[in-house]
Amino acid sequence: MVVVERDQGVRSSGSPVDVREPAYDVVEGLGLLPRLRDVATDVREVAFVDAVGHRVAALGTRRSRDRELEVDRTDLSAALVDVARPVAEFRFGEAVAGIRPDARGAEVIFERSAAERFDLVVGSDGVHSRVRRLVFGPEAGYVRQLGMYVATVRLSGVAQRGDPVLMHNVPDAAVAVHPAGGRPGVAFLFRSARRIDPRDAVASRALLAEVYGSLRWRVPELLAAYLAAADTYFDAVCRVRTPTWSHGPVTLLGDAASCVSLFGDGSTAAIVGAWTLAESLDGHDSLPAALADYERRHRGFAARGQRAVPVVSHLLVPSTRIGVGVRNAALRVVGRRSTTR
Ligand SMILES: Cc1cc2nc3c(=O)[nH]c(=O)nc-3n(C[C@H](O)[C@H](O)[C@H](O)COP(=O)(O)OP(=O)(O)OC[C@H]3O[C@@H](n4cnc5c(N)ncnc54)[C@H](O)[C@@H]3O)c2cc1C
Missing domain, CATH: 3.50.50.60 (FAD/NAD(P)-binding domain)
Structure with a gap:
């Protein structure tokens, strides 16, 4: 073989x-x-944080x-x-x-x-x-872009292996810092109607800077780390x-x-x-x-993952400010119920 x-x-x-x-x-x-x-x-868990880093909700992973x-x-x-x-x-x-x-x-x-x-x-x-x-x-016959892009890069520094994933949302965009076994990384996940060739590093970096350039929390530092790095990942989220x-x-x-x-x-x-x-x-x-x-x-097993996508993508990246608020409120209720049981 x-x-x-x-x-x-x-x-x-x-x-x-x-x-x-x-x-x-x-x-x-x-x-x-x-x-x-x-x-x-x-x-x-994924801990959702607001623009100043306060934890507002959490989701078990x-x-x-x-x-x-x-x-x-x-x-x-x-x-x-x-x-x-x-x-x-x-x-x-x-x-x-x-x-x-x-x-x-x-x-x-x-x-x-x-x-x-x-x-x-x-x-x-x-x-x-x-x-x-x-x-x-x-x-083109088999792969459909779903209107979302994902970009990742490894960060310098260390994290504790049990740290939560920290995620900050604005409508149609999320940024997450993952402790990744001690070598942290950041993922940017966002919707955009703009169609770019994901292999075009100049276009992808420009789009990322446009979407995340005005966000708060740790986004300025995380975006700068991505834009300065040589070993990055960027692609459209695709369904095959x-x-x-x-x-x-x-x-x-x-x-x-x-x-x-x-x-x-x-x-x-x-x-x-x-x-x-x-x-x-x-x-x-x-x-x-x-x-x-x-x-x-x-085939049946592989298809199961595809069925979950609309729900998971809107849970992690709600499209509106109200959607972000409702998601966080719902997770707080679920969290309270599971701790009082
Ligand atoms: C940012 C991100 C986060 C993810 N998070 C998760 C997660 O939390 N949980 C989860 O289950 N999945 C996750 N996934 C999906 C997961 O990574 C893939 O489903 C999984 O890696 C698929 O494995 P694969 O072997 O089919 O393809 P790949 O892992 O893509 O491997 C394909 C390999 O083929 C090689 N290759 C490509 N073209 C050629 C060529 N022409 N000739 C020779 N070699 C070639 C590549 O270099 C690569 O090593 C994530 C994906 C991304 C992008």
Whole structure:
């Protein structure tokens, strides 16, 4: 098995992601729990703060008392890469340039090394999957921008692993500081009718400065940190929907197959999808039957995350001042009820 990753190694930047059941069972089965517990955040709530930093409401982040983890994406991928090393050859700094499927498998053309044949090609290359584009067609057919953008950057300084996530809202925009296992990061999440190319660093920074330039709380300092940094992340929040996940010997996995890039348990769905695909391949002699089985068993799970998106996005980023106030008041009532029980 060959794994091709365009980055030079396991990426150094990444947001915290969740490993929830049943992905928790998968990492437990792989023997990764001790390693992941060592690096997991201990975040239990998002605390909403007003323009002067006063806590106005809070939202619990845990769905299970002890069977879920929040881990930096970098730490999670490093652990998964290490556990797969005995059975896979990792080629970092390489990318797929072309795929020629035929009746016996596929010839894969790489950017740097010579072409090779494979029985199966799995496109697990994220929201903007090149494998999907090469085999299924242009991104526009499968990826819909949802009118929101997200920008993240790592901050200097340290945080306590159990610190809450701090979030400040104005209508249609949120900014959150996440302790991220001791190495804090900031995320800007906002709606905008403006359509920019998220890969255009000048346009994305200008839009971010326009939306957040006049906000209070710690926003001036956080915005300045983003604008001064070289290693930043910026993208439109996208929904990926593909009518089928497989074309001949090529199949899609994780965000490439189905996701809302930011909301909706994407890392859990990616891990569970990989496990289901492996089980389906193991349980069927014929590749088409195995891929049909993978899709039949995993589609429902992947779709669950997409259904939650409208609610989660309006909870975290209400569109009006009244919406922000109602959200905070409702969370205070829920918080009072759960502490008096
Ligand atoms: C800001 C942010 C916050 C998030 N927070 C959460 C969260 O709290 N909880 C949660 O569950 N999920 C969260 N997610 C979503 C989660 O990160 C994804 O759902 C998950 O990482 C999907 O995994 P994946 O392997 O499918 O894709 P990715 O993690 O995107 O990995 C794709 C990999 O493919 C590589 N690649 C891309 N193109 C090529 C190419 N042409 N050739 C070779 N390699 C290539 C990339 O370098 C990358 O390493 C968040 C996402 C973002 C952006």
